[in-house]
Amino acid sequence: KSYEQMKEQVTGDQANLRMSNLQLGFEMEKAQQEAEISRLKNVELKEKNQQLKALLDELHTAQAQLIQSEKMAVLGSLVAGLLHEFNTPLGTITGTNDVSSRCLKRIHQAAADGHPEILSNKQFSKALQILERNHDVMEVATDRIGQITQSLQGFTKLDGSAVDYMDMNQSLTQTLTLLEYEFRGRVEVVCEFGEVPPLFTDPKAVNQVLMTLLKNAGEAIAEKGTITLITRIEGQRILAEIRDTGAGMAGETVEGLFEPSFSGQGERIKSGFGMMAAFNVLQNNGGGIEVESELGIGT
DSSP: OHHHHHHHHHHHHHHHHHHHHHHHHHHHHHHHHHHHHHHHHHHHHHHHHHHHHHHHHHHHHHHHHHHHHHHHHHHHHHHHHHHHHHHHHHHHHHHHHHHHHHHHHHHHHHHHHHHHHHHOOOOHHHHHHHHHHHHHHHHHHHHHHHHHHHHHHHHHHTTOOOSHHHOOHHHHHHHHHHHHHHHTTTEEEEEEEEEOOEEEHHHHHHHHHHHHHHHHHHHOOOOEEEEEEEEETTTTTEEEEEESSSOOOOOOHHHHTSOOEEEEEEEEEEEOOOHHHHHHHHHHTOOOOOOOOOOTTTT
């Protein structure tokens, strides 16, 4: 009896131990399955977050391009209206100035032929000199207005198609003409243009990129400085390099330069899509953009 009782007790203990081990194994397996499910959910969540981030980046890019396209469309319409308004009075002034020039020559000729003593009259001679100086000043001013209107027309390519040939050197020169009022007396511009072939691209978009880069270069110079423009052939591409002696940028600023940003200015919020739009424009036109900058040295 004692043997049978001990045998039953041992068998029962072994059965209980076996059951405990089975239950422990089951719980461990269940815990592993739950951990795997949690891991898979985290992986799936991470993938969805990455997809969402990519979609948001695409949305920001599309939004920036849309804003830039709308700006260029409005600018083109505005410039077209301004050029139309400028050309009529400019033509009148140019024609009138030409008539004044011919009249001055006839007065000189008539006085020399019939009344040479008039030329010795100080008041008359002084009045003629003033008229001649005014004519020269007017001619320079009308030429200047003509250059500005031509630069505006070339900058927006009002008479061109969306994709056309453009001269990089000419585009930089036209953009500088439009920014001269900002640079005058403060920024010295040095042009080192090489012989480069024409580009088949979107001139309006690329001109806007040049405008953005040159404006940024000018704004980086607090008091006085230099902007150097270099164009040359590099392999199968045209390189346009814009250097400034401005404040420069820190490394983290350069890294986030092509990302959309917002900054507060008083009660207004200013969006910073210019460099991101410039990056996308050049990428879409088969080009690229690289930045080197150092604090206190320039960009």
